[in-house]
Amino acid sequence: MKRLPRGVGVLAIVSIAVLYLPLVAVMALSFNATRHGQSWGGFTWSWYAKLFNNEAVLNAATNSAIVAVTSTSLATVIGTLLAIGLRRLPLGRWGRTSADVIINLPTVTPDILLAAALVVAYGIFRSVVAHFSPESKFFDPGLTTLIIGHVTFQVSFVAVVVGARLKAIGNEQFEAARDLFASTWGVWRRIILPQLAPGIVGGALLAFTLSLDDFVVSFFISGPSSTTLPVLIYASVKRGVTPEIHALSTLIVALTMIAILSIAILNRPRMTKE
Amino acid sequence: MNAVQPLDLAVVGIAKSFGAVQVLHDITVTIPDGQFVTLLGPSGCGKTTLLRIIAGFETPDHGTVTLGGQNLLPLPAHKRPVNTVFQSYALFPHLRVKDNVAFGLRSRRLPEAEVHRKVSDILEVVRIGQLADRYPQELSGGQRQRVALARALVNEPEVLLLDEPMSALDARLRHEVQVELKRIQRQYNTTFVLVTHDQDEAIAVSDRILIMNQGRIEQDGTAEEVYERPVSRFVAEFMGSANIIPAKRLADHRVATAFGELAVATIPAWTSGTVAIRPEDIEVRHVAGPNHLPGIISDRLFRGDHWDLIVEITAGSGTSTIAAVSAPTLRVSTEPDQVNRVGEAVFLELPNDDLLVLRD
Numbered sequence: 001m002k003r004l005p006r007g008v009g010v011l012a013i014v015s016i017a018v019l020y021l022p023l024v025a026v027m028a029l030s031f032n033a034t035r036h037g038q039s040w041g042g043f044t045w046s047w048y049a050k051l052f053n054n055e056a057v058l059n060a061a062t063n064s065a066i067v068a069v070t071s072t073s074l075a076t077v078i079g080t081l082l083a084i085g086l087r088r089l090p091l092g093r094w095g096r097t098s099a100d101v102i103i104n105l106p107t108v109t110p111d112i113l114l115a116a117a118l119v120v121a122y123g124i125f126r127s128v129v130a131h132f133s134p135e136s137k138f139f140d141p142g143l144t145t146l147i148i149g150h151v152t153f154q155v156s157f158v159a160v161v162v163g164a165r166l167k168a169i170g171n172e173q174f175e176a177a178r179d180l181f182a183s184t185w186g187v188w189r190r191i192i193l194p195q196l197a198p199g200i201v202g203g204a205l206l207a208f209t210l211s212l213d214d215f216v217v218s219f220f221i222s223g224p225s226s227t228t229l230p231v232l233i234y235a236s237v238k239r240g241v242t243p244e245i246h247a248l249s250t251l252i253v254a255l256t257m258i259a260i261l262s263i264a265i266l267n268r269p270r271m272t273k274e
Numbered sequence: 275m276n277a278v279q280p281l282d283l284a285v286v287g288i289a290k291s292f293g294a295v296q297v298l299h300d301i302t303v304t305i306p307d308g309q310f311v312t313l314l315g316p317s318g319c320g321k322t323t324l325l326r327i328i329a330g331f332e333t334p335d336h337g338t339v340t341l342g343g344q345n346l347l348p349l350p351a352h353k354r355p356v357n358t359v360f361q362s363y364a365l366f367p368h369l370r371v372k373d374n375v376a377f378g379l380r381s382r383r384l385p386e387a388e389v390h391r392k393v394s395d396i397l398e399v400v401r402i403g404q405l406a407d408r409y410p411q412e413l414s415g416g417q418r419q420r421v422a423l424a425r426a427l428v429n430e431p432e433v434l435l436l437d438e439p440m441s442a443l444d445a446r447l448r449h450e451v452q453v454e455l456k457r458i459q460r461q462y463n464t465t466f467v468l469v470t471h472d473q474d475e476a477i478a479v480s481d482r483i484l485i486m487n488q489g490r491i492e493q494d495g496t497a498e499e500v501y502e503r504p505v506s507r508f509v510a511e512f513m514g515s516a517n518i519i520p521a522k523r524l525a526d527h528r529v530a531t532a533f534g535e536l537a538v539a540t541i542p543a544w545t546s547g548t549v550a551i552r553p554e555d556i557e558v559r560h561v562a563g564p565n566h567l568p569g570i571i572s573d574r575l576f577r578g579d580h581w582d583l584i585v586e587i588t589a590g591s592g593t594s595t596i597a598a599v600s601a602p603t604l605r606v607s608t609e610p611d612q613v614n615r616v617g618e619a620v621f622l623e624l625p626n627d628d629l630l631v632l633r634d
Contacts, residue, residue: 175351175364176360178331178350179356180357180381181429182352183381191366195368
């Protein structure tokens, strides 16, 4: 292999350090016995213990889990169907390009715009629903609005990931399965879905981490009883960063990393031998 | 299916356009049961489209395709008694070799014991029995090709379609697979329709070659016929290398060329057209005679199994009615032990029955 100039290696190490030092610092402080300041006061699990006795934190964690699991399940089904539907629709070249743009757009739209739009939309829905049933609280800020809000941005990510996988599978797989007497349903069940599965799981894991980590959208549309972990952390940090927050952050980072690693393992290239 | 009558494949009046481009013009051909037919032509000649119409992946604009008298066109691809070996094999990457091969049988809900028996039998026929538990990614190109063949053949199709199945293999492996393919076709006595742009491959395996050009069948015949008796300039040039000579008809069996007057065995249907002769049909002589052209060897190349000679024709006598081209040359091939020098004066004999009168 050609040797790279020394500078490239140094630059890479510096870049990775800049990316990960803050996270490593937070992780280290979460085990630091000193309550205030950055000086090392010895190793302790006590912040984690306190965390698990904190009613507000446990509540927020439960909310986050409910929202993440529910919205991810919904978004995975909808996003996968969307990707498959678009593949099967007889769109022309122009139609396909527009469909791709429409699907991709939400993935690059700033969260703050989506959040503001959701607030407006829920306002409209509330007044419409109130017209028919004045007692309904369906669109009042709470877990339901959070779940719907998360699904709106998750669907795009799932559809993009699943769609890319579907494209990679290619037309010949469909034709070969047809040629070997498989019905339309048989082609999907026996050939396409098994090959699509890593894409679906990958899309779901991505959607899950997006929901778990989402602050902007959740901050705008959660109610007082539906605080999620990122929103709780934000509120706590305003009163001063405590070691409990470091412990909580460390747990969230760990969970996210597990999800990201799973995606990487699922999408690893298959071993080939020539 | 009841095999009382022979299952001839009949393609009648098939036409197909993609947008403004007509890729097939009124193709009609009957392929008898058990024949090995090759659709041969350059890319874009429509051969793959014709194959895909038979398989059921494309719908023709006009015409019918019948098998043993039964119209195939109303049947979707998965209900036709026809299987395909795809150009890139299209093996299912998530299934082991044995499950790839079993796919069609399981679609037809055969009992699992029978599936196992048939799969192991066919894997022996294509000689990859030891690879049954591998995944396609763990196989070489040649092994994948055999899996693709087994996966199609195991269904005992009435017609096996092969879409350039050897284009991804290197030359040595290709020769091996050609021999194998011919052996398997004889063993199963199934109609094979092979699509290729490689004339050597077509000659090696086919009972019959359909040469296609611009959506039409240019010539239909055995390998010997299309090679020895090309009907048109296109076929003559596509099947190996021929000397193409513009000519004018003088009498029924005489034409005038830039090289002088020549006798031909067939009567040209034109007054002005072309004749052709294969380099290996030209004889090098040292005395004059009928249909003998005087010339000087200007170059020679040793090809191992033959010599390629370039001969400048010095005649083009006054009897010619066509203006002589500057230094007209003919390509001649001779036996490896027949050594001629560059600069040697010779006579080239163009035997009149090897001098082919081409259609316009």
